[in-house]
Amino acid sequence: MSVMPITSEQYARLRDMIRERFGIYYDDTKQFLLQSRLQTRLIKCRVADFDEYYRYLTISPEREAEWDELASVLSNNETYFFRERAQLDVLASEVVDEAVKNHRRLRIWSAACSTGEEPYTIAMLLLAGGRIAPSEIDIRAGDISPRALEKARTGFYRELSFRATPPEVMAKNFRPFESGYFISDEIKKMVEFSRVNLLDQKAVAAYGPADAIFCRNVLIYFDKPTQKRVVENFAKALRPNGYLFLGHAESIIRLTDLYEPIVTPKAIYYRLRGNDGAR
Ligand SMILES: C[S@@+](CC[C@H](N)C(=O)[O-])C[C@H]1O[C@@H](n2cnc3c(N)ncnc32)[C@H](O)[C@@H]1O
Numbered sequence: 462m463s464v465m466p467i468t469s470e471q472y473a474r475l476r477d478m479i480r481e482r483f484g485i486y487y488d489d490t491k492q493f494l495l496q497s498r499l500q501t502r503l504i505k506c507r508v509a510d511f512d513e514y515y516r517y518l519t520i521s522p523e524r525e526a527e528w529d530e531l532a533s534v535l536s537n538n539e540t541y542f543f544r545e546r547a548q549l550d551v552l553a554s555e556v557v558d559e560a561v562k563n564h565r566r567l568r569i570w571s572a573a574c575s576t577g578e579e580p581y582t583i584a585m586l587l588l589a590g591g592r593i594a595p596s597e598i599d600i601r602a603g604d605i606s607p608r609a610l611e612k613a614r615t616g617f618y619r620e621l622s623f624r625a626t627p628p629e630v631m632a633k634n635f636r637p638f639e640s641g642y643f644i645s646d647e648i649k650k651m652v653e654f655s656r657v658n659l660l661d662q663k664a665v666a667a668y669g670p671a672d673a674i675f676c677r678n679v680l681i682y683f684d685k686p687t688q689k690r691v692v693e694n695f696a697k698a699l700r701p702n703g704y705l706f707l708g709h710a711e712s713i714i715r716l717t718d719l720y721e722p723i724v725t726p727k728a729i730y731y732r733l734r735g736n737d738g739a740r
Contacts, residue, residue, distance in 0.1 A: 465503065467496050471511040475499065478518065482528065483605055484660050484691065485535055486684040498534055502527070533608035537682065540575040542582045542618075543625040545677060547727035548706045553586050556673050556704055557593055566597045570671045570698065572659060573679040574602035577613025577652070578622050581644055583675070584651040585634050595651060601668055603657030613654050616644040659691045669698035678708035689716045696720075696733055705731040 472492055479495075480486045487495040499514065506527065508514045518524055518531075543549065552569070560567040567587070571580035580602035587598050604610050619641040623631060635642035657664050659679070668674075674695050680688045688711075695705055696719050705720055707713065713731065714722055720731035 464493070464496055465500055465510065467492070467511050471515070472496070474515060475511065475518075478515075479531070479535065480684070480687070482660075483532060483535065483658065484683045484687040486682065486687065495535075502530060502534060505530075529607055533606045536575075536604075536606045536609065538575040538606065538609045539678070540578045541622050541624050541626075542578045542585075543627070543630075544579065544582070545709060545728075546625065547725075548675075548677075548730055549582060549586055551704075551725075551728055551730060552583065552673060552706070553590050557587070557590065560597075560672055561592060566599055567593055568599040568601070568669075568671045570668045570674045571600070571602040571652075572657070572665075572668075572674050572676040572695070574604050574613060574654070575606070575609045576618075576622075577602065577609075577616065577654070578618070579675055579677065580613075580652045580654075581616070581648055584648045585630055588648070588651070589630070589633075598651060600652045601671075602652050602654050603668070604654075605656065605658050607656065610654050610656060613652075616649050618642055618644070659694065660687070662694050662697065665694040666697040670700045671698050671703060672700055673704040673706065674699060675706045677706060678711070680707060680711040680713075685716065688713065692717055693719065699733045701733065701735065703733045705733065707731070 472495070476487050476495060499511070503511070503514050506514065506517055508517050518527055521527070557567065569583055571583065574580050580600050584600055587593060588595060602613065617638070634645050634648050636645065659665060659676070676691070676695065680691065683691065692705070692713050699705065713720060719734060721734050723730050723732060
């Protein structure tokens with residue numbers, strides 16, 4: 462498919478608007494990627510060029526619906542069950558220990574859950590651990606992409622999602638169906654999905670008080686000021702000393718001192734310092 466021409470002004474204007482809305486930042490090296498992703502929308506919206514598409518996004522009556530479409534088109538939804546296992550083990554040990562010790566319900570938020578593999582993994586681990594009753598576990602999951610969330614709620618997965626799933630976990634929690642697997646109802650009902658934009662401070666705070674937030678493999682798509690803004694938003698949704706888990710390639714060490722980094726041989730994660738996040 463040939464790509465419609467875009468001027469540097471058109472590119473910068475659309476790119477900046479997308480960053481402001483979703484945080485996702487396309488630098489100059491990603492112009493071709495953004496251009497080709499947007500092009501599919503130009504065709505669907507039947508607009509002639511990138512100027513007309515800009516107007517469509519800013520003043521047409523369909524603009525909000527189009528932003529919803531963009532949220533699905535622009536996000537990278539790569540994920541799988543039991544991804545970055547060492548952090549999940551910290552959750553199942555340290556974070557659970559603290560909730561049990563303090564006799565409180567455990568609230569976990571998978572903040573950019575994509576198609577649901579991450580929060581469902583958390584549910585499977587906590588249930589299998591047996592240290593905390595299902596009625597005491599509150600797992601919430603959010604994402605900006607309506608399409609990813611729809612898939613998460615359906616709970617149907619294909620082979621690629623299982624690349625790190627132990628066979629016994631698979632046998633216990635999934636039912637084969639045609640070319641894939643449905644997750645069990647028992648696990649499905651442990652997770653509550655909702656749409657969220659991590660830039661929305663009020664919406665983020667409403668997920669609190671969480672014992673732990675998983676926001677893995679998302680910040681890499683944001684520029685530094687947006688990363689800072691998002692992790693500062695998280696401080697409003699975490700309990701004092703609550704845990705923040707980021708992806709392997711993501712570090713906030715030089716970005717904010719709200720969190721104390723914890724480095725173990727297998728995992729890096731963060732704890733909210735002091736009472737800044739107290740709710
Ligand atoms: C690569 S996936 C990560 C999924 C999962 N956390 C994992 O590590 O496997 C990144 C997700 O971040 C979501 N995302 C990007 N920007 C977002 C925003 N501003 N608010 C909420 N979710 C966002 C995307 O829709 C996508 O589903």
